[in-house]
Amino acid sequence: MQTIKQTSPYVRKAVSTKRMMIDVLIALIPAVSFAIYRFGFDALIRIIVSLIVMIGLEAVAFGMMHKPAKSEKFSERLKSRYTDYTINNITAPAVSAIIFAMIIPSQLPIYAVVVGAAFGVIIVKMLFGGLGSNIFNIAAAGRIFIGLALTNMFAGAYVGIDFIAGGTALTTIRSGLLFPQALNSYSISDLFFGNIPGSMGEISALAILIGAAYLLIRKSADYRVMLSSTLTFVILMLLVGLKLYPDQAFTYVAYQLFAGGLLFGVVFMITDPVTSPVTRPGRWIYGLMVGALVVLIRLFGAYPEGFAFALLFSNMFVPLIDYPKWATNKIKPAFIIGYAVALILLGLVVFFGVGGVA
């Protein structure tokens, strides 16, 4: 009888990265179905293009990154490059591809979709070392890249509430947010069920929340980042609402919450574990950062799709949050105080930023 040398532990939990990725794909089903229902063939073709580009380019890059075995035949050499190629090299880019397709408008030219997806998978993911090594969220980086490089292609394609909710400039806060005027065309329930224009996957809060529930039940996403970012966002927006529209403060918060890319991002984008910190306090801080940045960009910035920017910006701070000299998994009093103080300070900034006491 042959005995195998191993070291403890000898048993493993029945979980896998594959399962985690497939869970995200399952959680995306409601949002994807709704997008296809709303935008029909336009949505479908963009999702498929994004999938083909991301999975295909990842496969090509993967092959180029692995050394072939010495062999006369080309086919054998080619095959040897793919000995480590696993199901995760398909599911992981598939997740990124669908998320990317969900945060672009349905009328965006196919050319832009290809460029964004290619940028995301090649520059942001594979050049950094492939699965698990990227610092930036792939879908968000792809989206920002085409947003900046191909701005003209968004003209006309990018209609609707997202632009409105994105805000324009500090000077136009009182008039430019289109609140509450936007509510004349679309009620809060329209926003919730997705009866509005906008990026493909971001419009129906309901579909996204169903996905969120699935992710949380399966524990394939961390509730801490979701909760922390939503909490920060709601608190800050409530302050703004109380200041600007004292009668409609809560409607204002609901409007901000359901319009635009926030909900989709909170559920599917910041929960991406690869670009998250690895400690409990770290994830709370990360969530706070994203939530606060979205608020700041929406109120004082001049760019729609604030969420992707907030996410990329926070991604840069992950190595800092994780730096072992101070990163700890214990929830210490210093962390709780620091979190509360940061929230209060941000509240003050926002409150005075929109007009304050005056």
Added chain:
Amino acid sequence: MIAKTKYIPDGKKELKELPIIHYLDAEYVYYPVTSARCPEGETCVIGGQFVKVGEIIGTRKGAFFEQPMHATVSGEVVGNEKHIDQSGKLVDCLIVKNDKKYTMHSTIVERSDEEIDQLTKEDFIKIVKDAGLVGLGGSAFPTYIKLETKDTIDVVIANGVECEPNLISDYGLMMTDPRSVIEGLIYAMKASGAKKGVIAIKKKYSVIEERLNFCLHSFSNYDIKIVKVGNYYPQGWELAMIKNALGIKIPQGELLSKYGVLNFNVSTLQSIYNAVKKRLPVLERLFTISGDGIHNKNFRARIGTLVTELIALAGGYKNPEQPKVMILGGPMMGTNIMRDDVVMTHTTTSLIVMNDNPIKEEACVHCASCVYSCPVEIQPVQIMNAYKVKDKEMLKTLEVNKCIECGLCSYVCPSKIHLTEYMRLGKRLAK
């Protein structure tokens, strides 16, 4: 998945239902002259000499203590042979040919209750030392050194948690002989001067609670309580157990006695009872054979029995053509062995044979399951990264030495990365 893992399937239910076979027919028994804690040792018997149960046949020498070896059968000393011991190392063993009569040595006489009442702290320590008692939970740390402490002890805690899967030795003991555990606890309280005794068991073991409570009625003049702690892993780790049972948080690396606590495994307490009351050394242990690569059985066998015989008795391996992984101890922290001629020692309670199931590692996705699950709250994934770049300073900052090698980080990893191995390598590098 991305959450703290505390429960692991323990596979004990089926094992508990198996009958326990009392095996006394070993032709030869083997006594390792050295052990992991005692690198040197010598025997004081010669070939051909007849020894009886409980007779001293040699001494093992550790760094700061000596440990007598006792014969557990009666018979003739026939020579030496090399076999594997608990730690998986090849050691020299003394062989005794069993005459199967189990004649007791003349020193083995019961103490009366009056005699025991007159024993002082020093007497207790001497008895425990002479019986060669060690921590039977797996540490094999000499028990008398724990009792010798100069600190004031408030409470003696009996650890009956046994959180590793597949191990049922302590459970079996508390089911069959709860009285000896309680009496052992009382002796340990007397020896250390503690007023209180606590028996910690798992929450789900209400049967054991009933049995212990039933026995406790006859000891109502002692302050002994049963505390139920969670069914978690690694709840049996003494610091986790003490924290949940007593509410005392002891930092790692500190002596328990400084906090007025002494902790013994329930089997150790039974051995204290046997040593004090019956003047017996540890003679037998419950030995479980489990796993999907072998026919499962429970045995009660003498120390020194060769495990090969027990395996044959159980029915041997299943599908011998399939490669197997053999483990002494539990599946989370046990020792890997390459051959089965293991000699039963004080701390041998389980053999697991599993069909080999090759695990393929994938890329880390930073899900942080390992960080969330770590019972000592260090960050396995960061330690792995620091080890990969051989950053000694960073390893120290990350407190890799706190790791108790419980195996949870490897267990929970969805990418099947063997983090526990990185922890060991990291510890070695950081030294």
